[in-house]
Amino acid sequence: MSNKLLWKIYTIWFLRRIVPLMLVEIVFAVVVLKLLASTVFFGKVMENAALASNSSYWEFFKYILNTFFQTHVAVQLFILLILGVGALLLRDLKRVIFNYLKTFRK
Amino acid sequence: MDPVINEQIPDEEILRQSLGDPSQFKILVSKYQEPFLRKAMGIVRKQEDAEDIVQETFVKIYKYGNNFQKRAGIAFKSWAYKILMNTAFTHYQDIKKKMDSVEYLDPVLYDEEKPISQSQDLDAMSDAKATVKSVLEKMPEHLGHLLGLYYLEDKSYKEICRVEKISMTTLKMRLFRAKRLFKTLVADLA
Numbered sequence: 264m265s266n267k268l269l270w271k272i273y274t275i276w277f278l279r280r281i282v283p284l285m286l287v288e289i290v291f292a293v294v295v296l297k298l299l300a301s302t303v304f305f306g307k308v309m310e311n312a313a314l315a316s317n318s319s320y321w322e323f324f325k326y327i328l329n330t331f332f333q334t335h336v337a338v339q340l341f342i343l344l345i346l347g348v349g350a351l352l353l354r355d356l357k358r359v360i361f362n363y364l365k366t367f368r369k
Numbered sequence: 370m371d372p373v374i375n376e377q378i379p380d381e382e383i384l385r386q387s388l389g390d391p392s393q394f395k396i397l398v399s400k401y402q403e404p405f406l407r408k409a410m411g412i413v414r415k416q417e418d419a420e421d422i423v424q425e426t427f428v429k430i431y432k433y434g435n436n437f438q439k440r441a442g443i444a445f446k447s448w449a450y451k452i453l454m455n456t457a458f459t460h461y462q463d464i465k466k467k468m469d470s471v472e473y474l475d476p477v478l479y480d481e482e483k484p485i486s487q488s489q490d491l492d493a494m495s496d497a498k499a500t501v502k503s504v505l506e507k508m509p510e511h512l513g514h515l516l517g518l519y520y521l522e523d524k525s526y527k528e529i530c531r532v533e534k535i536s537m538t539t540l541k542m543r544l545f546r547a548k549r550l551f552k553t554l555v556a557d558l559a
Binding site: 267271273276280362365366 | 387395399427432
């Protein structure tokens with residue numbers, strides 16, 4: 264009975280605490296990404312970064328960083344927002360996995 | 370491995386923590402599972418039904434845990450038992466509806482050592498029903514009426530106090546006297 268019960272408890276927690284939060288985060292991320300995609304052509308940026316980096320990760324990182332600082336402030340803000348929302352999504356994902364393990368670990 | 374039951378942390382606090390971390394709820398489950406099962410068995414007398422009731426009770430406790438946090442001065446234990454009893458009675462009423470003429474009796478009103486077995490036929494059940502009715506009729510009206518309201522009509526203490534316009538202490542005392550008298554009358558009948 265215990266496992267079945269804990270599964271129900273975990274589902275309630277997941278539906279009440281995680282699903283609404285993740286939905287809001289995902290919707291927010293999609294909106295920001297759409298806005299960003301209308302101003303920045305990410306495919307081209309990556310292509311140029313790959314050419315400029317010459318197979319060096321450090322150079323690639325430097326190119327991306329330089330590009331970031333050279334863009335418009337609004338674009339920088341959008342990128343930071345995306346990174347922030349991404350971090351929140353990762354945090355929620357981590358909570359889902361850790362709480363699952365903690366709840367069902369013998 | 371069962372979670373460690375820490376007596377230092379009050380149940381209310383564990384419930385509060387479990388709303389953010391469901392694994393904490395294991396502590397409450399392991400602490401109350403057995404007493405809840407015993408209590409539920411006293412009402413429905415069937416292991417599977419009792420387990421269903423206990424499970425539903427824990428789910429309700431978790432679901433409405435937020436509401437409990439808002440009520441100051443209420444102990445978790447009494448709140449949880451109230452939920453258990455309500456769930457058990459709802460379950461019992463469902464069983465009663467399904468079996469139509471079968472009427473379980475409150476454990477206080479009959480000998481707990483010899484519960485009505487599932488195998489007994491419906492005649493015996495309706496005999497018991499008739500006996501209860503006749504005993505209630507023999508009792509002083511104010512006592513029989515209160516027993517009927519509480520055990521047969523499932524009214525809460527609060528409701529009875531309001532309808533009968535009596536205090537909680539008076540009600541409890543009258544119910545106690547009524548139960549004692551009921552037992553005596555049943556014993557006399559036997």
